[in-house]
Amino acid sequence: MTSRSATIFAASIALTPLLQLSEQEILRIYKSMTMLNLLDQILTDCSRDGRISFYLTVEGEEGAVVGSAAGIEPDDLTFGQYRESCGILLYRGCPVNSLVHQCYGTASDTHSKGRQMPVHYSSTEFSSVSISSTLATQVPQAVGAALSYKRARNGRVSVAYFGEGAASMGDVHAAFNMASVLGCPTIFFCRNNGWAISTPTQEQYKGDGIVIRAPSYDMKAIRVDGNDVFAVLTAMKAARKICINESRPVLIEAMSYRLAHHSSTDESTYYRSPHEIHYWRKHDPITRLHRYMENRGIWDAEKEEEWLKQANQLIEEALVEAESTKSLSPEAMFTDVYEKMPPSIEKQMMETKLHLEKYRDKYPMSNYLPWN
Amino acid sequence: MASKGLRVLSTGLQPKCSLSYRGLFQQLAKGGTVTIVSKRSCSYFTYVPEEPPETAGEVRQMNLCQAVNNAMEIALQTDPTAVIFGEDVAFGGVFGATRDLATKFGKDRVFNTPICEHGIAGAGIGVAIAGSTAVIEMQFADYIMPAFDQIINEASRMRYRSGNTFTSAGLTIRAPSGGINHGAIYHSSSPETFFTHMPGIKMVIPRGPIQAKGLLLSCIRENDPCIFFEPKILYRSAVDMVPTEDYMIPLGKAEKIQDGSDLTMVAWGTQIHVLRDVAKLAAEKYGITCDIIDLRTLNPWDMDTVANSVVKTGRLLIAHEAPYTSGFGAEIAASIQQECFGHLKAPIERVTGFDTPGIPHKFEVFYKPDRWRCIEAVRRLIMPKAIERLETSVGYI
Numbered sequence: 001m002t003s004r005s006a007t008i009f010a011a012s013i014a015l016t017p018l019l020q021l022s023e024q025e026i027l028r029i030y031k032s033m034t035m036l037n038l039l040d041q042i043l044t045d046c047s048r049d050g051r052i053s054f055y056l057t058v059e060g061e062e063g064a065v066v067g068s069a070a071g072i073e074p075d076d077l078t079f080g081q082y083r084e085s086c087g088i089l090l091y092r093g094c095p096v097n098s099l100v101h102q103c104y105g106t107a108s109d110t111h112s113k114g115r116q117m118p119v120h121y122s123s124t125e126f127s128s129v130s131i132s133s134t135l136a137t138q139v140p141q142a143v144g145a146a147l148s149y150k151r152a153r154n155g156r157v158s159v160a161y162f163g164e165g166a167a168s169m170g171d172v173h174a175a176f177n178m179a180s181v182l183g184c185p186t187i188f189f190c191r192n193n194g195w196a197i198s199t200p201t202q203e204q205y206k207g208d209g210i211v212i213r214a215p216s217y218d219m220k221a222i223r224v225d226g227n228d229v230f231a232v233l234t235a236m237k238a239a240r241k242i243c244i245n246e247s248r249p250v251l252i253e254a255m256s257y258r259l260a261h262h263s264s265t266d267e268s269t270y271y272r273s274p275h276e277i278h279y280w281r282k283h284d285p286i287t288r289l290h291r292y293m294e295n296r297g298i299w300d301a302e303k304e305e306e307w308l309k310q311a312n313q314l315i316e317e318a319l320v321e322a323e324s325t326k327s328l329s330p331e332a333m334f335t336d337v338y339e340k341m342p343p344s345i346e347k348q349m350m351e352t353k354l355h356l357e358k359y360r361d362k363y364p365m366s367n368y369l370p371w372n
Numbered sequence: 373m374a375s376k377g378l379r380v381l382s383t384g385l386q387p388k389c390s391l392s393y394r395g396l397f398q399q400l401a402k403g404g405t406v407t408i409v410s411k412r413s414c415s416y417f418t419y420v421p422e423e424p425p426e427t428a429g430e431v432r433q434m435n436l437c438q439a440v441n442n443a444m445e446i447a448l449q450t451d452p453t454a455v456i457f458g459e460d461v462a463f464g465g466v467f468g469a470t471r472d473l474a475t476k477f478g479k480d481r482v483f484n485t486p487i488c489e490h491g492i493a494g495a496g497i498g499v500a501i502a503g504s505t506a507v508i509e510m511q512f513a514d515y516i517m518p519a520f521d522q523i524i525n526e527a528s529r530m531r532y533r534s535g536n537t538f539t540s541a542g543l544t545i546r547a548p549s550g551g552i553n554h555g556a557i558y559h560s561s562s563p564e565t566f567f568t569h570m571p572g573i574k575m576v577i578p579r580g581p582i583q584a585k586g587l588l589l590s591c592i593r594e595n596d597p598c599i600f601f602e603p604k605i606l607y608r609s610a611v612d613m614v615p616t617e618d619y620m621i622p623l624g625k626a627e628k629i630q631d632g633s634d635l636t637m638v639a640w641g642t643q644i645h646v647l648r649d650v651a652k653l654a655a656e657k658y659g660i661t662c663d664i665i666d667l668r669t670l671n672p673w674d675m676d677t678v679a680n681s682v683v684k685t686g687r688l689l690i691a692h693e694a695p696y697t698s699g700f701g702a703e704i705a706a707s708i709q710q711e712c713f714g715h716l717k718a719p720i721e722r723v724t725g726f727d728t729p730g731i732p733h734k735f736e737v738f739y740k741p742d743r744w745r746c747i748e749a750v751r752r753l754i755m756p757k758a759i760e761r762l763e764t765s766v767g768y769i
Contacts, residue, residue, distance in 0.1 A: 077502065113535035122534040129501060130534030134525045140491045141526065144498020144506065151455070151480060151504070158498070170518075174491025181486055336536045337571045339595040342624060342672035345571070 021230075023298050029070050029229060030293060032091040033062040033286050035311050039086065039096060040260075042315050043103055043118070047264040051323070052103045054118050058083045060259030063285025064191050064226035066091050068159065068254070071236025072187070077145050077158045079129045079138035083191065084161045085121040092126040097318035106325035107369055113336070114327045136162055136169035139188070143175045143249075146184035150247055157185040157243045164253075165196025167210045176249070180217040185243035187236065188219075188251040191226065193258035198271040211253040219251055226254030227285040259284060329371035330356060416742045417645035419610045422582045428615035437607040439581035439614050440469050440546070443588040444507060446618050448477045451505050453542075454592070456482045458492055458509030466511060467548055467607055493519035493545065497527050500542035500597070507592055513549035513601055514561040527597040528572030540597040546588070548604035549577070550642055550693055551740060555604075557730030562641075562694035567599050568671040568703070574598040574623060575670040579644040581612040586621030587668060594623060603641040626674035628681065632661030635753060636681040638704060639691045640667045643741065647691060650746040657747065658754055670700055678704065679711045686717035687753040691741045693731075696724045721749040 021029075040057035047055040058065055065087035069078075078088050086099060102111040103118035111122040112130070122130030129138065142160035149156040162172060167190055179186045190210045194201055207213070214221030220242055224231045232254055239250035257280040261268040268277075293299035334349040335341065341349070353371060356363060424431050434442060447454050456470060462484045464471035474482040485492050492508050499506035510516040516523070527540040551560040568575050574596055578584035584602065591598035629644065630651060637647045644666050651662040663681040667673055682688050688708055690701035701722035709720060723741040725731065731739050 079498075109535065111535060111537070112533055115535065116533050120533070122537045124537050130530060130538045132525060132529065132533065134521065137494065137522060137526050140494025140522070141498035141501060143491075144495035144500075145502040146498070147455070147495065148453070148499045148502035148504040152453075158502075171490055171494060171522075174486075174488040174494065177486050178488065178491045178495055182483070336532045338574070338672075339531070339539075339541065344672055344675070 021233075025070070026289075026293060026298065028091070029066055029233075030286075030289055030299070031307065031311075032066045032069075032087065033229070033289065034307065035096070035314075036062050036066065036087045036090050037286055038308070038311050039090075039099070039315055042319070043100070044264060046103070046319070047118070052118050054264050055103065056082060056119055056263035057260040058087055060280060060284050061191055061193055061226065061254075061256045062087060063229035063289065064189075064232055064254040064256050067226075067229040067232030067285075068161075068189050068236050068252075070229075071233040072157065072159060072240055075127050076156055076240070077127050077129060077142070077149075079142040079145070079158060079160045080121075080131055081135065081138065081162050081166060082119055082131050082133065083163070085128050085131055086119065088128055089121055089123060089126050092128070094123060094126050095318075096314050097321050098123075100315070100318040100322045101325065104322040104325070105327055106322055107328045108322075108325055113332050115332070135166040136171040138162070139166075139169075139172050139175040140178060142186050142188075143179045143182070143184050146179065146186040146243075146249075147182060150183070150185055155244060157187060157240055159187045159189055161189045161191065163196060164190060164192040164194075164201060164210055165199060165204055167213075168204060176213065176217045176219060176251070179249035180219050183247040184249055185247055186249040187239045187243060188249060189236075190251065190253045191256055192253050193226075193256045195258045195262070195268070195272070197262040197266060198268070200272075209253055209255075211251060214251045219249055221251035221253070223253045223255060226256030227283055227288060229285055229289055256285075257283075326366075327368050329369045331371050416737075416740055417642065417649060419580070419606070419645050420648060421610075421612045422580050424582060424613050424615050428617070428619075430616045431613040432616050433611060434581045434585075434614040435606075435608050436578070436581045436584050436602065436610045437467055437469050439585040439612070440588055440602060441471055441473070442614070442616070443585040443592070444470065444473060445476070446589060447505070447507060447592045448473065448481060450618065451592075453504035454481070454507065455499060455504065456507045456509070457485050457495070459487055459511050460484060461509055465509065467604065469546070469548075469602070469607075470509070489515055489518040490522055493522035493527070496543050496545065497522060497530070497540050497597075500527075500540045501530070501538055503542070505542040505544075505592060507544045507546060510545060510547035512559055512561070513547040513563055514558045516545070516547055516563065516599075519545075520566070523567065523573065523597075523599070524570050528570045530572075531596075532572055539595070541595040543597040544588075544591045544594075545597070545599045547599070547601055548607070549601035550603040550605060551731050551736060552605045553736060554733065555731065556733035556736075560731040560736070562601070562692065562725070564599075564601060564670055565694060565698055565700050565703075568673075568700055571671075572597070574672070575601070576623060576668065577601045577603065577641040577670065578668065579603075579641055579666050580606065580610045581614050583621060583666075583668065585614055586619050587623070589618070590620040590623050593620065598623070601641070605642055621668070623669045624672050624674060625669065626665050626667045626677040628663055628665050628677065630662065630664040632663045632685070634660035634685055635662045635687040635689065635750065636665065636678065636685045637662050637689045637691070638665045638667060638678055640670065641693075643691050643693060646741065646743055646746065647689075649743045650750065653743060653747050654750045658750065660750075660754060673704070675707055675711065679708060682708055682712045683715045686715050688716075688720045689723065689746065689749050689753060690720065691723040691746055691749075693725045693741060695727045696722065697727050699724050718753045721753055723749045 069091040101108040105114035120131040139160040142158040146158040461470040496506040496508040531539040705720040
């Protein structure tokens, strides 16, 4: 077990009593978490098989991600780092095949038109901002969006997600400071999952995690057990209320553990012990929620089997669909640089079209839609 | 800018406490051991006011800074979502570009931020993502660098990477740029090519007040993120009778401000006014006439206007303050030689700042692409067989 500080930061926001969630709401949360976990496993296999070029999972942190999504409104704008979008989108109702299309970069990839690596989702429909690979750049952007919402008095908040590693970036300090000074309704959600690729927390920060930084910005903050989905949800709801009522940011540090490798290009047993992973696997958020649901009598082995069958089928259908869908024609390489294509890019595009017509047998043209 | 204070030269004369500094300098001069050197050098160009269009209604005298202020005022009046923020903008900004805007529109629309360029840029992108308009200020173009990550990796890429689901369309970044005779290494930069090299963002530089107002309003209303560099040396020295109405000048279009037949000159911003003087000199010395083209937008740039001119004249001179290597002149030269090779009568000339990391304080007078360096380039262009190369370590001048 990593020797992270066990200091419990005194709650500086009053927690409401454990919310009485309906069976329907709990099931929605559970199904989102398990679908997320299953999709992660299957797409990881796809990346190992070479069917998609890359993948990263949120294994072990499903409670933090889905719990946070459940604690906000559907049109609160989320700015993910890269591990959160899948869970947020699934919870908000994004179809599985939409996500799989993005990973495959097909012509049905509405998130990035085949331009981004897998897991770089983007959806205006589900209020989840386009993911970039650069760490923490999204955090001050969430502040700007919240500023805009405050002015518009539309009752929305923004949520900026980042890991404890990304919290070392200057952008996070910039965002904390600006949000506090300008009074922006932003929830800063830090997933402290113990690892930033191979860097454990003791090599990332010297203080008591991320939550301790909040008072220096006059920001309210709380540390929660990120693997307790109800704790995360409760904290999120309370934070949102503060943001809206008091026009100020709130920081939530969700303590969790990255069961996953950093990504498909990482083998984490090179730098951490399998015993540690084994320990945290027994405390993962899905197992805990499952146990709660069984104890409450709203779930059982039969329902579990039925649901997993359903989920597997959905994913399988999405895979078959994505595997048989071509990518957009190479014209998509040149569009959307600006609103209107300038002459210089048009020239490059036309030259490429002629080139590909001449050398079509040298390129994998059958993987792409025809260029008209 | 830091004020270094006055330093007393040691000359053996002991100033009494009651002496004022002026008295001290007079004493030093009398002492004969110290020569009072001349003060800061004069401006190296003459600003010729632009005539307002005939169709313009009411006009008002404005310098470039006031024209920028007027454009922002109109933006705030016409776009209720527009906000202006940056360091010190609330009281008017260090150059006065945002003067009175906070008073007129309120502190929720025109406000200061902490000192944090990457936070300012990131928040500006966030405002744009939320569908509002952000006009953010970098106090000097030299200080845009902390925002580089946000501009390159986020603002420029947002529309493309998200398959047109999110954009930074509502973002405009303004900054004072260019030499000012005493700005030295950290207050004189022309960093335009760091950004012209990035597809997805537009780069605009005006040459005067009428241009600045129209171009800035276009930038603010453009559905793409824009960077607007304002030549700070023109803030006070460039004065036009500027139309008070709401007008825009299109981006991506160069303007030929002078017609000629023998030589094409291309520049932007302050350098346009240097080239006007050079064209006059060229007429006197060599009896030639020049096309002078103001690019106005560097990315995307109007290659057609330049190419059409070069096809006519066969000679191209590009001048800019930014350093030689990888300056925007390199882009123009490479493209024009490809498009117009058969029409060229001489190699394309670039007269630029030198490849030093900044304009050095006391040497700015030598650094700038002034009229003398430009007229030498003209000479080389019209007499290519007679090019003399000085035997310097550089090999050319």
